[in-house]
Amino acid sequence: MKISVQEGPFDAGAELDAFSHGRHEVGAIVSFTGIVRDRAGGLVRMEIEHYPGMTEKAIAEIAEQAKARWQLADLLVIHRHGALPLGQPIMMVATAAAHRRAAFDAAEYLMDYLKSRAPFWKKEVTRTGEHWVEATPEDEDALSRW
Amino acid sequence: MKISVQEGPFDAGAELDAFSHGRHEVGAIVSFTGIVRDRAGGLVRMEIEHYPGMTEKAIAEIAEQAKARWQLADLLVIHRHGALPLGQPIMMVATAAAHRRAAFDAAEYLMDYLKSRAPFWKKEVTRTGEHWVEATPEDEDALSRW
Amino acid sequence: MIDVVYFAWVRERIGLPRERIETEAATVADLVEELRGREERYAAAFADTSALRVALDQELSEFDADLAGVREVAFFPPMTGG
Protein backbone atom coordinates (compact mmCIF):
# COMPACT_ATOMS: atom_id res chain seq x y z
CA MET A 1 0.00 0.00 0.00
CA LYS A 2 1.53 3.27 -1.13
CA ILE A 3 0.27 6.59 0.21
CA SER A 4 2.06 9.77 -0.77
CA VAL A 5 1.23 13.41 -0.03
CA GLN A 6 3.73 15.41 -2.03
CA GLU A 7 4.46 18.77 -3.57
CA GLY A 8 6.33 17.44 -6.61
CA PRO A 9 4.79 15.99 -9.77
CA PHE A 10 4.29 12.28 -10.39
CA ASP A 11 4.06 10.15 -13.53
CA ALA A 12 0.68 8.37 -13.52
CA GLY A 13 1.80 5.83 -16.15
CA ALA A 14 4.95 4.88 -14.28
CA GLU A 15 2.93 4.61 -11.05
CA LEU A 16 0.36 2.37 -12.74
CA ASP A 17 3.09 0.12 -14.15
CA ALA A 18 4.85 -0.15 -10.79
CA PHE A 19 1.51 -0.86 -9.08
CA SER A 20 0.55 -3.56 -11.62
CA HIS A 21 3.92 -5.24 -11.96
CA GLY A 22 4.14 -8.93 -11.18
CA ARG A 23 0.57 -9.35 -9.97
CA HIS A 24 -0.60 -12.93 -10.40
CA GLU A 25 -3.33 -12.87 -7.80
CA VAL A 26 -5.50 -10.06 -9.15
CA GLY A 27 -7.59 -9.84 -12.28
CA ALA A 28 -8.56 -6.18 -12.11
CA ILE A 29 -6.70 -2.92 -11.69
CA VAL A 30 -8.51 0.42 -11.73
CA SER A 31 -6.83 3.81 -11.68
CA PHE A 32 -8.17 7.33 -11.37
CA THR A 33 -6.18 10.44 -12.22
CA GLY A 34 -7.46 13.90 -11.34
CA ILE A 35 -6.19 16.70 -13.58
CA VAL A 36 -6.18 20.50 -13.17
CA ARG A 37 -9.01 21.62 -15.39
CA ASP A 38 -10.04 25.09 -16.55
CA ARG A 39 -13.60 25.08 -15.24
CA ALA A 40 -14.55 28.71 -15.68
CA GLY A 41 -12.03 29.84 -18.29
CA GLY A 42 -8.88 31.86 -17.68
CA LEU A 43 -7.34 29.53 -15.09
CA VAL A 44 -3.68 30.29 -14.47
CA ARG A 45 -3.01 27.72 -11.78
CA MET A 46 -4.55 25.72 -8.96
CA GLU A 47 -3.21 26.07 -5.41
CA ILE A 48 -3.77 23.22 -3.02
CA GLU A 49 -3.44 23.73 0.71
CA HIS A 50 -3.48 20.84 3.17
CA TYR A 51 -3.14 20.06 6.87
CA PRO A 52 0.21 18.28 7.30
CA GLY A 53 -0.11 15.44 9.77
CA MET A 54 -3.89 15.17 9.61
CA THR A 55 -3.80 14.62 5.84
CA GLU A 56 -1.69 11.49 6.08
CA LYS A 57 -3.77 10.11 8.95
CA ALA A 58 -7.08 10.79 7.20
CA ILE A 59 -5.92 9.15 3.95
CA ALA A 60 -4.52 6.12 5.79
CA GLU A 61 -7.86 5.64 7.55
CA ILE A 62 -9.88 5.91 4.31
CA ALA A 63 -7.43 3.53 2.59
CA GLU A 64 -7.66 0.92 5.36
CA GLN A 65 -11.44 0.99 5.18
CA ALA A 66 -11.46 0.50 1.41
CA LYS A 67 -8.88 -2.29 1.62
CA ALA A 68 -10.88 -4.24 4.21
CA ARG A 69 -14.31 -3.68 2.68
CA TRP A 70 -13.38 -4.83 -0.85
CA GLN A 71 -10.59 -7.21 0.13
CA LEU A 72 -8.17 -5.37 -2.07
CA ALA A 73 -4.84 -6.98 -2.87
CA ASP A 74 -3.33 -3.49 -2.89
CA LEU A 75 -4.08 0.19 -3.29
CA LEU A 76 -2.30 3.43 -4.07
CA VAL A 77 -3.06 7.06 -3.19
CA ILE A 78 -0.97 10.02 -4.35
CA HIS A 79 -2.15 13.59 -3.66
CA ARG A 80 -0.22 16.73 -4.47
CA HIS A 81 -0.29 20.12 -2.75
CA GLY A 82 1.15 23.51 -3.66
CA ALA A 83 0.82 25.33 -6.99
CA LEU A 84 -0.25 23.22 -9.99
CA PRO A 85 -0.46 24.43 -13.59
CA LEU A 86 -3.34 23.62 -15.95
CA GLY A 87 -3.33 20.06 -17.28
CA GLN A 88 -1.14 18.67 -14.48
CA PRO A 89 -2.19 15.60 -12.49
CA ILE A 90 -3.41 16.60 -9.00
CA MET A 91 -3.87 13.15 -7.58
CA MET A 92 -4.21 9.48 -8.36
CA VAL A 93 -5.70 6.38 -6.80
CA ALA A 94 -5.31 2.78 -7.92
CA THR A 95 -6.92 -0.42 -6.67
CA ALA A 96 -6.11 -4.09 -7.30
CA ALA A 97 -8.73 -6.80 -6.72
CA ALA A 98 -9.72 -10.24 -7.94
CA HIS A 99 -12.80 -8.88 -9.73
CA ARG A 100 -13.53 -5.70 -11.64
CA ARG A 101 -16.56 -4.63 -9.62
CA ALA A 102 -14.59 -4.55 -6.37
CA ALA A 103 -11.73 -2.63 -8.00
CA PHE A 104 -14.14 -0.04 -9.48
CA ASP A 105 -16.22 0.37 -6.31
CA ALA A 106 -13.16 0.71 -4.08
CA ALA A 107 -11.63 3.36 -6.38
CA GLU A 108 -14.88 5.36 -6.36
CA TYR A 109 -15.12 5.04 -2.58
CA LEU A 110 -11.54 6.31 -2.20
CA MET A 111 -12.30 9.28 -4.45
CA ASP A 112 -15.56 10.17 -2.70
CA TYR A 113 -13.93 10.09 0.74
CA LEU A 114 -10.70 11.81 -0.30
CA LYS A 115 -12.80 14.62 -1.75
CA SER A 116 -14.80 15.32 1.40
CA ARG A 117 -12.83 13.86 4.31
CA ALA A 118 -9.16 14.46 3.60
CA PRO A 119 -8.04 17.99 4.59
CA PHE A 120 -7.24 19.56 1.22
CA TRP A 121 -8.51 22.90 -0.06
CA LYS A 122 -8.29 24.09 -3.64
CA LYS A 123 -7.91 27.68 -4.74
CA GLU A 124 -8.33 28.62 -8.39
CA VAL A 125 -6.14 31.46 -9.58
CA THR A 126 -7.51 32.96 -12.81
CA ARG A 127 -6.44 35.91 -14.93
CA THR A 128 -9.04 38.06 -13.16
CA GLY A 129 -8.63 36.98 -9.54
CA GLU A 130 -8.62 34.03 -7.21
CA HIS A 131 -11.18 32.12 -5.20
CA TRP A 132 -11.51 29.02 -3.03
CA VAL A 133 -13.32 26.13 -4.67
CA GLU A 134 -16.51 25.45 -2.72
CA ALA A 135 -17.62 21.99 -1.66
CA THR A 136 -20.92 21.04 -3.30
CA PRO A 137 -23.89 19.20 -1.78
CA GLU A 138 -23.15 16.44 -4.35
CA ASP A 139 -19.75 15.87 -2.74
CA GLU A 140 -21.41 15.13 0.58
CA ASP A 141 -24.26 13.18 -1.02
CA ALA A 142 -21.73 10.92 -2.76
CA LEU A 143 -20.79 9.49 0.65
CA SER A 144 -24.30 8.25 1.30
CA ARG A 145 -23.82 5.62 -1.43
CA TRP A 146 -21.41 3.74 0.83
CA MET B 1 -10.41 7.47 -29.73
CA LYS B 2 -8.05 4.52 -29.88
CA ILE B 3 -9.34 0.99 -30.37
CA SER B 4 -6.88 -1.84 -30.81
CA VAL B 5 -7.43 -5.58 -31.09
CA GLN B 6 -3.97 -7.08 -31.05
CA GLU B 7 -1.98 -10.22 -30.40
CA GLY B 8 1.09 -8.49 -28.99
CA PRO B 9 1.53 -7.11 -25.47
CA PHE B 10 0.95 -3.49 -24.49
CA ASP B 11 2.30 -1.27 -21.73
CA ALA B 12 -0.64 -0.01 -19.64
CA GLY B 13 1.42 2.79 -18.07
CA ALA B 14 2.67 4.11 -21.41
CA GLU B 15 -0.87 3.90 -22.79
CA LEU B 16 -2.25 5.83 -19.79
CA ASP B 17 0.41 8.52 -20.18
CA ALA B 18 -0.21 8.89 -23.91
CA PHE B 19 -3.97 9.00 -23.27
CA SER B 20 -3.65 11.66 -20.52
CA HIS B 21 -1.01 13.85 -22.16
CA GLY B 22 -1.86 17.49 -22.74
CA ARG B 23 -5.47 17.33 -21.57
CA HIS B 24 -6.67 20.71 -20.35
CA GLU B 25 -10.36 20.11 -20.84
CA VAL B 26 -10.87 17.06 -18.63
CA GLY B 27 -10.66 16.67 -14.88
CA ALA B 28 -10.97 12.91 -14.61
CA ILE B 29 -9.27 9.94 -16.22
CA VAL B 30 -10.18 6.37 -15.28
CA SER B 31 -8.37 3.26 -16.47
CA PHE B 32 -9.10 -0.41 -16.11
CA THR B 33 -6.54 -3.15 -16.75
CA GLY B 34 -7.57 -6.81 -16.87
CA ILE B 35 -4.83 -9.27 -15.95
CA VAL B 36 -4.49 -13.03 -16.46
CA ARG B 37 -5.27 -14.45 -13.04
CA ASP B 38 -4.86 -17.96 -11.69
CA ARG B 39 -8.48 -18.56 -10.63
CA ALA B 40 -8.43 -22.26 -9.91
CA GLY B 41 -4.73 -22.89 -9.34
CA GLY B 42 -2.29 -24.43 -11.80
CA LEU B 43 -2.95 -22.04 -14.67
CA VAL B 44 -0.28 -22.27 -17.37
CA ARG B 45 -1.73 -19.75 -19.81
CA MET B 46 -4.91 -18.16 -21.09
CA GLU B 47 -5.89 -18.49 -24.74
CA ILE B 48 -8.17 -15.86 -26.19
CA GLU B 49 -10.03 -16.51 -29.42
CA HIS B 50 -11.94 -13.79 -31.24
CA TYR B 51 -13.97 -13.15 -34.38
CA PRO B 52 -11.86 -10.90 -36.62
CA GLY B 53 -14.00 -8.28 -38.28
CA MET B 54 -16.93 -8.55 -35.92
CA THR B 55 -14.71 -7.81 -32.89
CA GLU B 56 -13.64 -4.42 -34.19
CA LYS B 57 -17.20 -3.51 -35.20
CA ALA B 58 -18.68 -4.59 -31.86
CA ILE B 59 -16.08 -2.65 -29.86
CA ALA B 60 -16.51 0.47 -32.02
CA GLU B 61 -20.27 0.36 -31.44
CA ILE B 62 -19.91 -0.04 -27.66
CA ALA B 63 -17.32 2.76 -27.60
CA GLU B 64 -19.52 5.16 -29.57
CA GLN B 65 -22.40 4.54 -27.20
CA ALA B 66 -20.26 5.22 -24.12
CA LYS B 67 -18.76 8.35 -25.68
CA ALA B 68 -22.15 9.85 -26.49
CA ARG B 69 -23.89 8.87 -23.26
CA TRP B 70 -21.23 10.31 -20.92
CA GLN B 71 -19.95 13.05 -23.24
CA LEU B 72 -16.45 11.66 -22.99
CA ALA B 73 -13.58 13.80 -24.24
CA ASP B 74 -11.86 10.58 -25.28
CA LEU B 75 -11.67 6.85 -24.68
CA LEU B 76 -9.32 3.94 -25.26
CA VAL B 77 -9.91 0.20 -25.70
CA ILE B 78 -7.12 -2.35 -26.15
CA HIS B 79 -7.93 -6.08 -26.17
CA ARG B 80 -5.46 -8.86 -26.82
CA HIS B 81 -6.03 -12.28 -28.32
CA GLY B 82 -3.85 -15.39 -28.60
CA ALA B 83 -1.87 -17.07 -25.80
CA LEU B 84 -1.26 -15.00 -22.67
CA PRO B 85 0.87 -16.05 -19.71
CA LEU B 86 -0.14 -15.56 -16.06
CA GLY B 87 0.12 -11.97 -14.82
CA GLN B 88 0.01 -10.41 -18.30
CA PRO B 89 -2.45 -7.63 -19.15
CA ILE B 90 -5.33 -8.98 -21.27
CA MET B 91 -7.05 -5.71 -21.99
CA MET B 92 -7.41 -2.10 -20.97
CA VAL B 93 -9.98 0.65 -21.19
CA ALA B 94 -9.54 4.33 -20.35
CA THR B 95 -12.03 7.19 -20.24
CA ALA B 96 -11.56 10.97 -20.04
CA ALA B 97 -14.36 13.22 -18.84
CA ALA B 98 -14.95 16.54 -17.10
CA HIS B 99 -16.14 14.84 -13.91
CA ARG B 100 -15.11 11.69 -12.10
CA ARG B 101 -18.55 10.09 -11.97
CA ALA B 102 -18.89 10.13 -15.76
CA ALA B 103 -15.38 8.73 -16.23
CA PHE B 104 -16.04 5.88 -13.74
CA ASP B 105 -19.50 5.02 -15.08
CA ALA B 106 -18.34 5.02 -18.71
CA ALA B 107 -15.38 2.75 -17.88
CA GLU B 108 -17.68 0.29 -16.08
CA TYR B 109 -20.13 0.38 -18.97
CA LEU B 110 -17.33 -0.35 -21.44
CA MET B 111 -16.18 -3.29 -19.33
CA ASP B 112 -19.66 -4.73 -18.86
CA TYR B 113 -20.40 -4.60 -22.59
CA LEU B 114 -16.97 -5.76 -23.75
CA LYS B 115 -17.36 -8.77 -21.48
CA SER B 116 -20.72 -9.94 -22.86
CA ARG B 117 -21.08 -8.35 -26.30
CA ALA B 118 -17.64 -8.34 -27.92
CA PRO B 119 -16.82 -11.72 -29.55
CA PHE B 120 -13.96 -12.98 -27.39
CA TRP B 121 -13.73 -16.41 -25.77
CA LYS B 122 -11.26 -17.36 -23.06
CA LYS B 123 -9.78 -20.80 -22.58
CA GLU B 124 -7.82 -21.61 -19.44
CA VAL B 125 -4.94 -24.03 -19.91
CA THR B 126 -3.92 -25.54 -16.58
CA ARG B 127 -1.38 -28.21 -15.64
CA THR B 128 -4.16 -30.82 -15.64
CA GLY B 129 -6.13 -29.85 -18.74
CA GLU B 130 -7.93 -27.06 -20.49
CA HIS B 131 -11.45 -25.65 -20.51
CA TRP B 132 -13.43 -22.76 -21.90
CA VAL B 133 -14.34 -20.08 -19.37
CA GLU B 134 -18.12 -19.97 -19.03
CA ALA B 135 -20.13 -16.79 -19.04
CA THR B 136 -21.92 -16.25 -15.73
CA PRO B 137 -25.45 -14.96 -15.10
CA GLU B 138 -23.77 -11.99 -13.34
CA ASP B 139 -22.10 -11.00 -16.62
CA GLU B 140 -25.49 -10.66 -18.28
CA ASP B 141 -27.09 -9.08 -15.19
CA ALA B 142 -24.40 -6.40 -15.19
CA LEU B 143 -25.87 -5.01 -18.43
CA SER B 144 -29.24 -4.34 -16.79
CA ARG B 145 -27.62 -1.53 -14.77
CA TRP B 146 -27.34 0.56 -17.92
CA MET C 1 -24.27 -20.60 -50.65
CA ILE C 2 -23.55 -19.32 -47.20
CA ASP C 3 -20.38 -19.12 -45.10
CA VAL C 4 -20.79 -20.72 -41.70
CA VAL C 5 -18.15 -20.00 -39.03
CA TYR C 6 -17.67 -21.55 -35.61
CA PHE C 7 -15.83 -20.32 -32.52
CA ALA C 8 -14.60 -21.68 -29.18
CA TRP C 9 -16.04 -25.06 -28.20
CA VAL C 10 -18.49 -25.04 -31.13
CA ARG C 11 -15.47 -24.95 -33.45
CA GLU C 12 -13.76 -27.68 -31.46
CA ARG C 13 -16.79 -30.00 -31.43
CA ILE C 14 -17.46 -29.60 -35.14
CA GLY C 15 -13.77 -29.84 -35.90
CA LEU C 16 -13.41 -26.96 -38.30
CA PRO C 17 -13.49 -23.15 -38.10
CA ARG C 18 -15.40 -22.35 -41.27
CA GLU C 19 -17.23 -24.00 -44.14
CA ARG C 20 -19.28 -23.04 -47.17
CA ILE C 21 -22.73 -24.58 -47.23
CA GLU C 22 -25.30 -25.03 -49.97
CA THR C 23 -28.62 -24.59 -48.18
CA GLU C 24 -32.26 -23.70 -48.73
CA ALA C 25 -32.77 -22.88 -45.03
CA ALA C 26 -35.04 -19.85 -44.56
CA THR C 27 -34.08 -19.10 -40.94
CA VAL C 28 -31.18 -19.71 -38.57
CA ALA C 29 -33.29 -22.36 -36.81
CA ASP C 30 -33.82 -24.16 -40.14
CA LEU C 31 -30.08 -24.10 -40.78
CA VAL C 32 -29.38 -25.50 -37.30
CA GLU C 33 -31.89 -28.31 -37.95
CA GLU C 34 -30.17 -29.12 -41.22
CA LEU C 35 -26.70 -29.14 -39.64
CA ARG C 36 -27.88 -31.32 -36.75
CA GLY C 37 -29.01 -33.94 -39.27
CA ARG C 38 -25.61 -34.13 -40.93
CA GLU C 39 -23.35 -35.92 -38.44
CA GLU C 40 -23.02 -36.72 -34.78
CA ARG C 41 -20.46 -33.93 -34.17
CA TYR C 42 -22.96 -31.33 -35.46
CA ALA C 43 -25.75 -32.85 -33.38
CA ALA C 44 -23.44 -32.58 -30.34
CA ALA C 45 -22.48 -28.96 -31.05
CA PHE C 46 -26.08 -27.87 -31.60
CA ALA C 47 -27.69 -30.06 -28.90
CA ASP C 48 -28.75 -27.05 -26.82
CA THR C 49 -29.09 -23.82 -28.74
CA SER C 50 -29.93 -21.90 -25.57
CA ALA C 51 -26.19 -22.30 -24.80
CA LEU C 52 -25.32 -20.74 -28.17
CA ARG C 53 -25.28 -17.33 -29.77
CA VAL C 54 -25.58 -16.51 -33.47
CA ALA C 55 -24.31 -13.59 -35.54
CA LEU C 56 -25.46 -12.77 -39.08
CA ASP C 57 -22.93 -10.88 -41.17
CA GLN C 58 -21.08 -10.06 -37.94
CA GLU C 59 -24.07 -8.66 -36.05
CA LEU C 60 -25.56 -10.50 -33.06
CA SER C 61 -28.94 -11.95 -34.04
CA GLU C 62 -31.58 -14.50 -33.00
CA PHE C 63 -32.29 -18.11 -33.98
CA ASP C 64 -35.63 -17.17 -35.57
CA ALA C 65 -33.98 -14.58 -37.84
CA ASP C 66 -34.35 -14.76 -41.60
CA LEU C 67 -31.33 -15.83 -43.69
CA ALA C 68 -32.35 -14.00 -46.86
CA GLY C 69 -29.37 -12.03 -48.19
CA VAL C 70 -27.08 -13.18 -45.38
CA ARG C 71 -23.55 -14.13 -46.47
CA GLU C 72 -22.00 -15.23 -43.17
CA VAL C 73 -23.54 -17.03 -40.19
CA ALA C 74 -21.47 -17.49 -37.02
CA PHE C 75 -22.22 -19.82 -34.11
CA PHE C 76 -20.46 -19.54 -30.76
CA PRO C 77 -20.99 -19.77 -27.00
CA PRO C 78 -21.74 -16.65 -24.91
CA MET C 79 -18.80 -14.25 -25.03
CA THR C 80 -16.26 -14.11 -22.22
CA GLY C 81 -14.04 -11.16 -23.09
CA GLY C 82 -12.84 -8.35 -20.87
Added chain:
Amino acid sequence: MIDVVYFAWVRERIGLPRERIETEAATVADLVEELRGREERYAAAFADTSALRVALDQELSEFDADLAGVREVAFFPPMTGG
Protein backbone atom coordinates in the same frame (compact mmCIF):
# COMPACT_ATOMS: atom_id res chain seq x y z
CA MET D 1 -2.77 26.66 26.46
CA ILE D 2 -4.07 25.32 23.17
CA ASP D 3 -2.78 25.49 19.57
CA VAL D 4 -5.36 26.85 17.16
CA VAL D 5 -4.74 26.41 13.43
CA TYR D 6 -6.59 27.83 10.46
CA PHE D 7 -6.78 26.77 6.83
CA ALA D 8 -7.96 28.13 3.48
CA TRP D 9 -10.20 31.21 3.71
CA VAL D 10 -10.41 30.95 7.51
CA ARG D 11 -6.63 31.41 7.60
CA GLU D 12 -6.85 34.29 5.11
CA ARG D 13 -9.61 36.13 7.01
CA ILE D 14 -7.90 35.80 10.36
CA GLY D 15 -4.56 36.63 8.80
CA LEU D 16 -2.43 33.94 10.39
CA PRO D 17 -2.05 30.16 10.08
CA ARG D 18 -1.58 29.24 13.73
CA GLU D 19 -1.58 30.72 17.20
CA ARG D 20 -1.25 29.61 20.79
CA ILE D 21 -4.18 30.63 22.96
CA GLU D 22 -4.64 30.83 26.70
CA THR D 23 -8.27 29.80 27.22
CA GLU D 24 -10.70 28.41 29.75
CA ALA D 25 -13.20 27.37 27.04
CA ALA D 26 -14.81 24.02 27.84
CA THR D 27 -16.09 23.23 24.34
CA VAL D 28 -15.28 24.15 20.75
CA ALA D 29 -18.38 26.38 20.71
CA ASP D 30 -17.10 28.24 23.81
CA LEU D 31 -13.74 28.76 22.10
CA VAL D 32 -15.45 30.08 18.95
CA GLU D 33 -17.47 32.52 21.10
CA GLU D 34 -14.29 33.73 22.76
CA LEU D 35 -12.49 34.19 19.43
CA ARG D 36 -15.46 36.03 17.91
CA GLY D 37 -15.26 38.57 20.73
CA ARG D 38 -11.60 39.34 20.08
CA GLU D 39 -11.52 41.32 16.86
CA GLU D 40 -13.55 41.98 13.74
CA ARG D 41 -11.47 39.58 11.60
CA TYR D 42 -12.32 36.71 13.98
CA ALA D 43 -15.99 37.69 14.02
CA ALA D 44 -15.91 37.63 10.20
CA ALA D 45 -14.19 34.24 10.04
CA PHE D 46 -16.56 32.65 12.55
CA ALA D 47 -19.75 34.44 11.44
CA ASP D 48 -21.37 31.22 10.23
CA THR D 49 -20.04 28.04 11.82
CA SER D 50 -22.30 25.89 9.64
CA ALA D 51 -19.83 26.80 6.85
CA LEU D 52 -16.93 25.55 8.96
CA ARG D 53 -15.45 22.24 10.05
CA VAL D 54 -13.39 21.57 13.16
CA ALA D 55 -10.72 18.99 13.94
CA LEU D 56 -9.43 18.17 17.42
CA ASP D 57 -5.90 16.78 17.51
CA GLN D 58 -6.22 16.09 13.78
CA GLU D 59 -9.50 14.17 13.95
CA LEU D 60 -12.72 15.62 12.53
CA SER D 61 -15.04 16.60 15.38
CA GLU D 62 -18.11 18.69 16.24
CA PHE D 63 -18.65 22.18 17.62
CA ASP D 64 -20.19 20.84 20.83
CA ALA D 65 -17.17 18.63 21.55
CA ASP D 66 -15.27 18.93 24.81
CA LEU D 67 -11.81 20.55 24.76
CA ALA D 68 -10.46 18.75 27.83
CA GLY D 69 -7.04 17.30 27.03
CA VAL D 70 -7.04 18.65 23.48
CA ARG D 71 -3.74 20.16 22.31
CA GLU D 72 -4.63 21.31 18.79
CA VAL D 73 -7.87 22.72 17.41
CA ALA D 74 -8.18 23.33 13.64
CA PHE D 75 -10.83 25.40 11.87
CA PHE D 76 -11.38 25.21 8.12
CA PRO D 77 -14.05 25.20 5.40
CA PRO D 78 -15.42 21.89 4.00
CA MET D 79 -12.66 20.00 2.25
CA THR D 80 -12.26 20.09 -1.52
CA GLY D 81 -9.56 17.53 -2.27
CA GLY D 82 -9.50 14.85 -4.94
